Amino acid sequence: MAVSWNGVRAVLFDLDGTLLDSAPDLAAAANVLRRDAGLDDLPLSHYRPFVGTGARGMLRIALGLQPDMPEFELRREEFFQAYEGLLMQHSGLFAGVPQLVQGLEQQGRPWGIVTNKSERFTLPIARREATLGRAAVVVCGDTTPHAKPHPAPLLHACERLGILPEHAIYVGDDERDMQAARAAGMRGVAADYGYLGGVDSTAGWNPDAAIKNPLELLKLLGMD
């Protein structure tokens, strides 16, 4: 049965790979650790598909580290410190994002951010990036006791907005985002232009829809 896009009162977005192209700064932070280890930089294309997996993915690509290795915690904190110094140096909104959120605002549909990125990074980014600062709600990986794919962050965002999950949609660029949406009882939209965790197609995630660029969401909602 075709999914209906009627009754969408609010739109929640993932951050990395959906609203914000943060890969350049995350890759640069990972390369700081490589240089400290006497290794050459890796190109952005090596890191980009795995940005959605946060520090874990970046440390695996940069240094071959796994979370159960003794060095992991120390290197992760070094990575966080390097990233904290970069945050919005080369990161920026994906093309069309400012127009997309403006379109939603003009229709009186509140929008928010639900990310697995921790508050330590997300809140300074939202303060520095004026468009992101207009989000009606920001829920980070450490705001609730569970991160995505658990539905808790999405349910928390709905509660803060005072809407039911069935009246919201979630847009994200990782399978985990579609799982979280489903578990929360929300419709899920795959951002095919994002990082995708190394897959070529999002079809296998069974999203309710997929968009090739941010502005396609307005078309989907019948607002272009």
Ligand SMILES: O=C(O)COP(=O)(O)O
């Ligand atoms: O930093 C992460 O773990 C990924 O962040 P995201 O949920 O905004 O894609």
Ligand SMILES: [Mg+2]
């Ligand atoms: Mg993402």
